[in-house]
Amino acid sequence: MVDFKTNIAQALAKETGVDCEQLCGWLEVPPEREMGDYALPCFKLSKTMRKAPPVIAQALHDALTPQQEALCLERIETVGGYLNFFLDKAMVAREVVSEVLQAGPRYGGSDKGVGKTICIDYSSINIAKRFHIGHLSTTVLGNALYKIYQHLGYKCVGINHLGDWGTQFGKLIVAFKRWGTREQVEQGGVDALSELYVRFHQEAENEPALEDEGRYWFKKIEDGDQEALSLFNWFKELTLKDAQRVYDLLGVHFDSYAGESFYNDKMGRVIDELEAKGLLTESQGAKVVDLSDYNLPPCLILKSDGATLYATRDIAAALYRKDTYDFDKCLYVVAYQQNLHFAQWFKVVEMMGYPWAKDLEHVAFGMISFEGQTLSTRKGHVVYLDELLERAVEKTRAIIEEKSPNLEDKDEAARQVGIGAVIFNAMQAGRIKDIDFWWDRALNFDGETGPYVQYTHARCCSVLRKAQGYALDGQTQWDQLTDEEAQKTIMLLMRFPEVVEEAALRNEPSMITRHTVEIAKAYNKFYYEHRILDEDEKAAVARLQLTRAVRQVIAIGLGLLGIEAPERM
Structure with missing residues (x-):
């Protein structure tokens, strides 16, 4: 496809002496199409060209007008200090539509990432706990970033950094041995494990010695005791089996499930290296890295009892990932409450002398609430993700029954639309914004929602099914697509590759969400x-x-968002 913007920038570069790439950055898309397809604010050139912006705009207009046809332009206009460029509509239609159809599923993709590896740490569920809506954002954001980077040619490594370490597992073993049976836990799964864990704490109020017993069994896990490890691994298997149902519903997969326990024998390297480099200092019996020079609190590496912490494990994990995958970038899709934690240990890695510390990035996101209620496990305000997804499918099934009673395979359409609505809703706003999930908003077929975009796709499929007999493989008269509605749609299609690249640059899938909505709205108006x-x-x-x-x-x-595109709705 002709790169219209770059062509204009190259022509401007010859006239101004300014770098083409810089001019590309200066060329704007006006808020209204009557103002052109691209506009150059000439006040950016006034310092180097030593002229008033309107004078520069007129001089450039006169110089470029003879080149209009070669630049695929219909006309060039000056408005004050702005130079406005209007593309040749038929030529744009031909170039863009032909490129989309020729590229097929690879449209918007590139090979810019070929030979580069991106590690993406997302979802990171806790063992022996049910998958709840609080894990929705990290899971779908991470999955979308995986797909976006993959579309741009990168090799992606999806990592589910399981929360599978700590004294809670010793407590769970004690609870199971005292009050549980294998049959009961096999049948009840994660719910049965959660009930045993709750009972442990209830019983421990009257029998404090249970806490010591829990620590004793966790020590046995650390020491590799066969019985302790067998139970511990069984708890993990049950949790992952339960979680897999949710991952299957969401269409999410991982390349690694290496969690906290995996790094248990890899912490020594971190501590030894910090000691050798003189970075560890003692503070009230604990070992810390002083970060006061960077206006950060000290990073706690070892507790006074010698136990390691999250920061120690995260540093060990980063070293392992660099050694194993030699990543070009390692992303951590974790809520913004952990901003300080990541700032601290990223800085420690930098202080250790690793230049790749700059390639570690915290992809922060906002909190999620459900119909106005903040989620809290302790207060009982918790929405389990499998139940949310199943309910979304049920509610969608009822809507489809009402709107499209004659639709074939309503169950499949309900699954695609219900799950898609939940995913789309989680990525509709910028990731840093908090999300309040409401059923009527998420499942709306008319608003700027997942079902609306999916319905537009199904509408296109329906139109094309009715188009039997039209010669679509022959000559197309592109001047038939010069009307305002067609052109707006085409320009949005043209900018889609830019949006994908920008979404990767900012780690912001919502840019694709919003752009896809705009394409759907423009096409529906055209329709x-x-x-x-x-x-x-x-x-x-x-x-x-x-x-x-x-x-x-x-x-x-x-x-790219991890959502299916139904052909019928």
């Missing part, structure tokens, strides 16, 4: 304003080609 299957075959063929392109890009956009 209502123009008869697609027109009596005029030239118009019909062109409009069907645009419909094919829209269907393709919406499917790609949804796919």
Whole structure:
């Protein structure tokens, strides 16, 4: 596809002497299409060219007007200190739609990441606890980033850093040995383990010695005792089996489940290295790294009893991942409450002399609440994710029954739309924003939601199914797509690759969410304003080609978010 923006920037570079890449950055997309497809604010050139912006704009207009056709421009206008560029509509339609159809599922992708590896740490569920809605954001954001980077050619390594270490597992063994049976736990799964853990704490109030017994059994896990490890690994298997149901519903997978316990024998390297480099200091019996020079609190590495902490394990994990995967970037998709934690241990890795510390990135996100209620396990305000997803499918099934009673395979459509609505809702706003999940918003077929975008995809599929007999493999008259509605849709398709790259640059999948909504809105307006299957075959063929392109890009956009694109709704 012709890179219209770069072509304009190159022509401007010859006239101004300014670097083409810098001019590309200066070229803006005006808020209204009547102001052009691109605009150059010439006040940015006034310092180097030593002229007033309107004078510069007029001089550039006069110099570039003879090159209009070569630059795929319809016209160039000056408005004050701005130079506005209007692209040739038929040429844009031909270039963009043809490129989308030719590229197919790879449209918006690239090979810029070939030979580079991205590690993405996401979901990171806790063993012996049920998967709840609080884990939704990290799971779907991480999965979307995996797909986005993969689309750009990177090798991705998805890591589920399991919360599988600590005295709570010793306590769980004590509870199981005292009050549980294998049959009961096998049948009850994670719920049975949670009940045993709750009972342990209830009993410990009257029998404090239980706490010592819990520590004793955790020590046995640390020491590799066969019985303790057997029970510990069984608890993990049960939890992952339960979690896998949720991952299957969400279409999420991981390349590694190496959690906290995996790094138990890898902490010595961190401590020895910090000691050797003179970075550890003692503070009230504990070992810390002083970060006062960086306006950060000290990073606690060893407790006074010699126990390691999250920071120690995270540093050990980062060293292991660099050694194992030689990553170019390692992302941590974790809520913003952990901002300080990551700032501290990232700085420690830098102080250890590892230049790749700059490649560690905390991808922070906001908190999630459910219909106005903050989630709290202790207060009983908890929404389990499998139940949420199953309920979303049920509610969608009822909506489909009402709106499309004759639809074939309603169950499959309900699954695709219900799950998609939950995922889309979690990534609709910028990731740092807090999310309040409401059913009526998430499942709305008319608002800027997942079901709305999926319905637009299904609409495109429906139009194309009815288009039998039209010669879509012949010559297309692109001048049939110069109307305002078609052009707005085409420009959004054209900018899709830029949006994918920007989403990766900012680790912000919501950019794709919003752009895909805009494509759906633009196409629906085009659909209502123009008869697609027109009596005029030239118009019909062109409009069907645009419909094919829209269907393709919406499917790609949804796919990058981890959402399916139904063909019928």
